Amino acid sequence: MAATSEQIRRVKVRPNYDHVAWKWMRYSALLLIPLVWIHVILQDVIVGVHAMDLDYVAQRWANIGWRIYDALLLGFAMAHGMNGVRQVANDFIKGDRARSIMSWALFVFWLAITVIGAAALIGGVRQDIPLN
Amino acid sequence: MSTLKTTLTGYVGYRGREGHYAFLLHRITGLGTVLFLVIHIVDIALVYLAPKGFLDVIALYQTTLFGIGEIGLVFCVFFHGINGLRIAYFDMFKPANWSIETGRNSTRVTLIATLILWLPATFFMVRNILIHNFGLFGG
Ligand code: HEM
Ligand code: HEM
């Protein structure tokens, strides 16, 4: 009767990268709701793009709190979004080698964009270059 | 190539109704938002890298065409966020809710909640465009 035993077999599986990424998508999502929604409602709906110029950004970044806010947004939204692109690409690309190349390409792309965003956040608005 | 074809015909031909539409919309809104985000990070970085270029880009954002695009972006951000919360909640706390019936109902609730947030936002954004680009309401 052992063959029909109802004992549940528990197996411990070491979490691999995709498992961690799957959890990451869900935890980062919770943080992204306030971060992205407040940013979009403030910038796009309340302030509006018609009120924006260099002074506007300079004034906002004069406040270190908003710089930290933007840094969090940069880090979490880009990481969540690029990992999402990786998930979608996994549905189109089969084979370990092709997937590994795709993952690395996305990683390099993510790094490049993040460095550009971070440079602006640290450097701030450049006032010393003449505008015309 | 065969994987490309299988995936794409699955997207179009599969008839999962609400569940399938929620899946497709989640993909499209997520991809749309990253595309915007990448461009956005570069255009904001222009304040440091090339301030003159930043002014040109902002002028582009102020056009009516981009204004309509932004209204779409706000829909993406609201829908993707609410549907994402639904996915995360079901996956982590209520896996039993991944049934066809509950999936259908909760998809409808997600869409209604999105509209409740999106319609007022759209009102203000359309008003902004009418004021600044068409000189209405004393603009
Ligand atoms: C059309 C709607 C949007 C407008 C008008 C807008 C406007 C701005 C402005 C003016 C800044 C400069 C810094 C500041 O004022 O805090 C900024 C920075 C930023 N925004 Fe947005 N934003 C929009 C949508 C979004 C969305 C949907 C996301 C995320 C998915 C996002 C992510 C960011 C990030 C990461 C930064 C920091 C960029 C950097 O590090 O250089 N924004 N945004
Ligand atoms: C507003 C808060 C957000 C929440 C609650 C959220 C939630 C989620 C969740 C739970 C997933 C995983 C779906 C799955 O594995 O089936 C996901 C996927 C994804 N997210 Fe988000 N997300 C948010 C914001 C964003 C932003 C700002 C971007 C873009 C920068 C983005 C881009 C993506 C992409 C491209 C995917 C992959 C879509 C797919 O696999 O079909 N998300 N999101």
Ligand code: HEM
């Ligand atoms: C590769 C992944 C998937 C496979 C192989 C698959 C397979 C199937 C099959 C065979 C059925 C018919 C079941 C029946 O009626 O007895 C079905 C129904 C359904 N699936 Fe999927 N499915 C997949 C992904 C999804 C996704 C991502 C969603 C949405 C989140 C979804 C939502 C639904 C819904 C709502 C139905 C009911 C359709 C109806 O009764 O008309 N499915 N699926």
